[in-house]
Amino acid sequence: MALFRKYLLAGLLVWLPLAITVWVLLWVLGLMDGIFGGVVGAAASVLPQAMGDALRELKNVRGLGVLTLVLLLLGTGVFAANIVGQWWLKQWDRVLHQVPIVKSIYSSVKQVSDTLFSSKGNAFREAVLVEYPRAGSWTIAFVTGTPAPEVAPLLGDGREHVSIYVPTTPNPTSGFFLMVPKHQLRPLAMSVDAALKHIISMGVVAPSTPAAAAAPSDPNPIG
Template structure:
């Protein structure tokens, strides 16, 4: 009986979690749409009943937001749209308090999602949280110019993000000497799957073979 229950759980659990995540995302998008429609109904009283009726249509908020994102992307992809985007950024950077939040979020989103960004481009091994214990981390760049001279012996340092498991959206930011890292041949996607699964889902053989040469048993870490 236990064997059959576990077999059934393994079939339905991934599907249930996938549906739950999608439901949460779609619910959030519908909530944003409902807020916008509610505000529009107050601004345009003659159209209030018609606008409030739109909130009752399932999935309309998701469709509208996707179309809005697509239209915005098309708009900012040309010279005229780029000019307006620069004006908007300049305006947001003049508003106290708002400018700190906006600029920080924009820098992170540009780094993560822009094709020119360099976040999470490489997976490496690093000793953490103590000597002899190794974990997978992602190279996010180099320390800031003000910080780099204060890091000690003058060796080259890199900035790392060490994700927690099974939730990689939280983690730790470290600055360590590059000589203490050991590169991995696995892709960032494969490394994330390995972390999220707590090591249960191993990278494929093609990714594991090159990484084995730089495993922790190697007495000479790369520089």
């Protein structure tokens, strides 16, 4: 029975990641095809019957929704990269910032997305160690910037503070936002991607880069 269990677990470890990956991809594919099918159905309903019937046939093409989305994103990127596109996007932003309720949601999401995905941003550019949630207990966090000018003077002791994000495990999209003294952080040699893998796996997947210099016993923390 021990040998049977060993081989069964070994086979499970081989097939489980592949099965989950395929399941996620099929789910995304189905979602995109569903959205594409809805748009095609709405468009076909207002077109002449012959054109509408031809358009409805596109709903049966598997994967066309994902392809359409990719082409749409590429086209939008090309449009936004030139002067004319930037001018139109500014007008679009101006309109959305004037609509009640919509402006609150849109501006918040836009600020977060610009911070996370912009090449000029500093979010999630560095992984560090921080004592959390209590002294002697360490966790991996990501430096996201510096405290707001209104907040920084109220943090006490006059030392430089930084803003960090402490993700939860195994879902790193939820976590805690903290402002801590910079000297309390200890830099890690691992990349942000390696740190995320380490967190998501609950420490099972160790980064390949030696991190001896960043151990909690390091006598030379940054700051």
